[in-house]
Amino acid sequence: MSEFAGARVLVTGGAGFIGRRLVTALREQGAEVVVVDQKPHPDPSVHSVVGDLRDPALRAEAVTSGLDAIVHLAAVTSVLRSVEDPAGTYEMNVAVTSGLLELAREREVPRFLFASTNAVTGDVGDARINERMPLRPLTPYGATKAAAEMLLSPYASVYGMQACALRFANVYGPGMGHKDSFVPRLMRAAALGTGVQIYGDGTQLRDYVHVDDVVQAVLVAWRSGHNGPLVVGSGESVSVNDLVKTARDVTGAEIPVEHVPAKQGEMPAVVLDISAARELGYEPRFDLASGMTTVWPDFASMKSGNGGAGSAI
Ligand SMILES: NC(=O)c1ccc[n+]([C@@H]2O[C@H](COP(=O)([O-])OP(=O)(O)OC[C@H]3O[C@@H](n4cnc5c(N)ncnc54)[C@H](O)[C@@H]3O)[C@@H](O)[C@H]2O)c1
Incomplete structure (x- = not known):
C-alpha cells in the first residue's frame, strides 16, 4: 500500500496546471485531497474550496x-504580471x-511544501544553479x-514543521492550454x-521539466522530510533553438521564427544542478522529445477550430 494512502492533503492552486496533475497523482496513491482555488477543480469528485486565498476567512x-x-x-x-503589479504579487x-x-502552525499541520522557482537565484552567468547560491532575483x-x-x-x-521550497524549472506537459x-x-x-518570436539569437539555455517529473519531485520531497530549498528540473538544459526544433519534429509543423531583440533581464543560461533532489530519490523520466509529445494532443484539435487549447485539461 502507498505511504500516501489515507494522507489528508490540501493543495492550493489545485485546479491549475501543476495542481491538477498533482491532485490526480495523490488520489491515485490513496490520499484524501482537498483543493483550494479560485476556480473549481474540473473533476466534481474532488473536494474544492472555491474562493480567493487573499481572503483570510477562506484560508x-x-x-x-x-x-x-x-x-x-x-x-x-506570470513574470510579466508581477512586473506590472509588484504590490499585488507581494500580496498573493x-x-x-x-x-x-x-x-499550519496553529492547526499543527506537519508539512508545508511550497512551489518556488529557480528564478530566485537570478543571473548566474552559465554557472550550474544549486541550492547554496545567494538569492538575487531579477523580477x-x-x-x-x-x-x-x-x-x-x-x-x-x-x-519543527517540514518546510520545503521546491524550485521548479520551466514546467511543461499536458494541461497547459491556458498558459x-x-x-x-x-x-x-x-x-x-x-x-x-524568439528573444535574441535563441542560443540561451533553459531547463524544461515535465509536469509529471515535478509531481514526482513533490512526492519525493514529502517522503524524504527535506527542509529548505530543492532545485527541481530535468538536469539537461537545451537552447531555445533546440526547443523549436523539437516542437517542429513532434508536431510536423514548420513553425517559422522571428528573432526580436532580447528583453532586459533575459538570462543567458539556466543550467540546473539537480543532484540534491537525486540524492533524495528523484529521477526525471522525460527527455524533451518524449515530453513534448505529451503536450501536442491538447493543441492539435485547435486546427479544426473546435475549442482546442482553451478547453484543454
Ligand atoms: N509552470 C511553471 O513553469 C512553473 C515554474 C516555476 C514555478 N512554478 C510555480 O508552481 C505553482 C503552480 O504553477 P502553475 O503553472 O500550475 O500555475 P497555474 O496558473 O496553472 O495555477 C495556479 C492556480 O492558482 C490559482 N490561484 C491564483 N491566485 C489565486 C487566488 N488569489 N486564490 C485562489 N487561487 C488562486 C489559480 O486559479 C490557478 O488554478 C506556482 O506557484 C508557480 O509560481 C511554476
Missing part, C-alpha cells in the same frame, strides 16, 4: 486541523503564504518567491500555422 476554511500536508501552488505565476505570493504558514515574481522561501525557514527550525509560456506558444503556432 481559515481551507486549512483544517488533521491535515498531513499543505502543498502551496497558488500564486501570481508573500502575504498569502505567510497566512497559510501561520494557520518581482522571483523576489516574492525568494521572500516566501525566507518565511518558510523558521517554521522548520523553530516550529502563455514558450512551449504552449510553440504548440499554438504549430496548430494554427503561425509562428513564434
Whole structure:
C-alpha cells in the first residue's frame, strides 16, 4: 500500500496546471485531497474550496486541523504580471503564504511544501544553479518567491514543521492550454500555422521539466522530510533553438521564427544542478522529445477550430 494512502492533503492552486496533475497523482496513491482555488477543480469528485486565498476567512476554511500536508501552488505565476503589479504579487505570493504558514502552525499541520522557482537565484552567468547560491532575483515574481522561501525557514527550525521550497524549472506537459509560456506558444503556432518570436539569437539555455517529473519531485520531497530549498528540473538544459526544433519534429509543423531583440533581464543560461533532489530519490523520466509529445494532443484539435487549447485539461 502507498505511504500516501489515507494522507489528508490540501493543495492550493489545485485546479491549475501543476495542481491538477498533482491532485490526480495523490488520489491515485490513496490520499484524501482537498483543493483550494479560485476556480473549481474540473473533476466534481474532488473536494474544492472555491474562493480567493487573499481572503483570510477562506484560508481559515481551507486549512483544517488533521491535515498531513499543505502543498502551496497558488500564486501570481506570470513574470510579466508581477512586473506590472509588484504590490499585488507581494500580496498573493508573500502575504498569502505567510497566512497559510501561520494557520499550519496553529492547526499543527506537519508539512508545508511550497512551489518556488529557480528564478530566485537570478543571473548566474552559465554557472550550474544549486541550492547554496545567494538569492538575487531579477523580477518581482522571483523576489516574492525568494521572500516566501525566507518565511518558510523558521517554521522548520523553530516550529519543527517540514518546510520545503521546491524550485521548479520551466514546467511543461499536458494541461497547459491556458498558459502563455514558450512551449504552449510553440504548440499554438504549430496548430494554427503561425509562428513564434524568439528573444535574441535563441542560443540561451533553459531547463524544461515535465509536469509529471515535478509531481514526482513533490512526492519525493514529502517522503524524504527535506527542509529548505530543492532545485527541481530535468538536469539537461537545451537552447531555445533546440526547443523549436523539437516542437517542429513532434508536431510536423514548420513553425517559422522571428528573432526580436532580447528583453532586459533575459538570462543567458539556466543550467540546473539537480543532484540534491537525486540524492533524495528523484529521477526525471522525460527527455524533451518524449515530453513534448505529451503536450501536442491538447493543441492539435485547435486546427479544426473546435475549442482546442482553451478547453484543454
Ligand atoms: N509552470 C511553471 O513553469 C512553473 C515554474 C516555476 C514555478 N512554478 C510555480 O508552481 C505553482 C503552480 O504553477 P502553475 O503553472 O500550475 O500555475 P497555474 O496558473 O496553472 O495555477 C495556479 C492556480 O492558482 C490559482 N490561484 C491564483 N491566485 C489565486 C487566488 N488569489 N486564490 C485562489 N487561487 C488562486 C489559480 O486559479 C490557478 O488554478 C506556482 O506557484 C508557480 O509560481 C511554476
